[in-house]
Amino acid sequence: MQSTARVVVVTGAARGIGYGIAECFAARKDRIVIADLDLAAAEAAAAKLDTEAVGLACNVADRASVQAMIEAVVARFGRIDVLVNNAGICPFIEVMKMSPEVWQKTLDVNLTGAFHCTQLAAEKMIAQGTGGRVVFITSLAENVTGPAQVDYGASKAGMRMTMVGFATALGKHGITCNAIAPGMILTDMTRFHWEKPENAAFLRTRVPVGRIGTPTDIGNAAVFLASPEAAYISGVTLRVDGGHQACCV
Numbered sequence: 001m002q003s004t005a006r007v008v009v010v011t012g013a014a015r016g017i018g019y020g021i022a023e024c025f026a027a028r029k030d031r032i033v034i035a036d037l038d039l040a041a042a043e044a045a046a047a048k049l050d051t052e053a054v055g056l057a058c059n060v061a062d063r064a065s066v067q068a069m070i071e072a073v074v075a076r077f078g079r080i081d082v083l084v085n086n087a088g089i090c091p092f093i094e095v096m097k098m099s100p101e102v103w104q105k106t107l108d109v110n111l112t113g114a115f116h117c118t119q120l121a122a123e124k125m126i127a128q129g130t131g132g133r134v135v136f137i138t139s140l141a142e143n144v145t146g147p148a149q150v151d152y153g154a155s156k157a158g159m160r161m162t163m164v165g166f167a168t169a170l171g172k173h174g175i176t177c178n179a180i181a182p183g184m185i186l187t188d189m190t191r192f193h194w195e196k197p198e199n200a201a202f203l204r205t206r207v208p209v210g211r212i213g214t215p216t217d218i219g220n221a222a223v224f225l226a227s228p229e230a231a232y233i234s235g236v237t238l239r240v241d242g243g244h245q246a247c248c249v
């Protein structure tokens with residue numbers, strides 16, 4: 001696993017946590033691929049980074065789209081060193097009112113998307129012969145959930161075990177796989193919830209460090225898990241939640 005400028009692919013990185021992750025890798029001059037459903041937003045996000053970066057269109061739920069994105073990365077940069085499976089959705093629909101279509105889409109994007117991206121990127125990493133890093137962005141919902149996040153929790157728990165399984169398969173190639181489970185992070189996905197005063201007050205009482213998380217909090221953890229110093233860490237989830245899940249008061 002090389003420690004100089006690497007090629008880092010972050011899915012769903014046109015905004016939010018994914019963009020924060022991209023910024024943290026860009027700060028160490030890695031070369032960045034922002035792979036997102038929204039091509040215009042991906043290109044605009046790549047243009048803002050202070051390093052060599054490109055925005056590519058990709059629907060992680062669509063195998064052909066992921067394959068095309070991975071080929072485009074190799075055509076442009078010649079290699080892939082780090083994959084961050086960040087793209088995800090959370091429809092926030094109460095389970096008794098959820099249609100089978102919504103259920104399936106959440107699984108297709110969050111869970112099957114991570115499978116497509118990891119398998120196809122790992123093929124390139126194995127062929128390169130220099131190891132690699134895969135970071136899955138799961139959620140506290142890999143362990144706990146609620147009535148309006150049953151699809152989401154199922155997808156994230158599945159993602160965790162997908163990560164563990166790939167860790168067992170890819171270790172012999174010098175490729176580590178780990179997850180980051182973010183707690184409450186302020187992004188477009190969650191802004192509607194945290195802007196309500198009662199929810200903001202709840203958060204301050206339940207998160208020991210006393211604030212909502214930022215995409216940079218997650219990016220810093222991703223940079224660590226992708227570093228040479230993390231070479232002996234594989235198959236684990238790192239909670240980055242300000243102590244939220246540890247807190248029962």
Ligand SMILES: NC(=O)c1ccc[n+]([C@@H]2O[C@H](COP(=O)([O-])OP(=O)(O)OC[C@H]3O[C@@H](n4cnc5c(N)ncnc54)[C@H](O)[C@@H]3O)[C@@H](O)[C@H]2O)c1
Nearest residue numbers: 012014016017037059060086087088139182185187188189
């Ligand atoms: N925000 C939080 O509090 C929080 C907490 C825990 C986990 N997460 C996870 O972090 C990740 C990012 O969340 P966020 O809050 O930044 O979300 P967000 O909605 O702000 O951004 C998601 C990005 O993913 C892209 N995307 C959506 N579907 C895609 C697809 N099929 N293919 C490719 N790109 C797609 C969107 O275009 C968007 O740019 C998700 O996996 C989410 O589950 C978020």
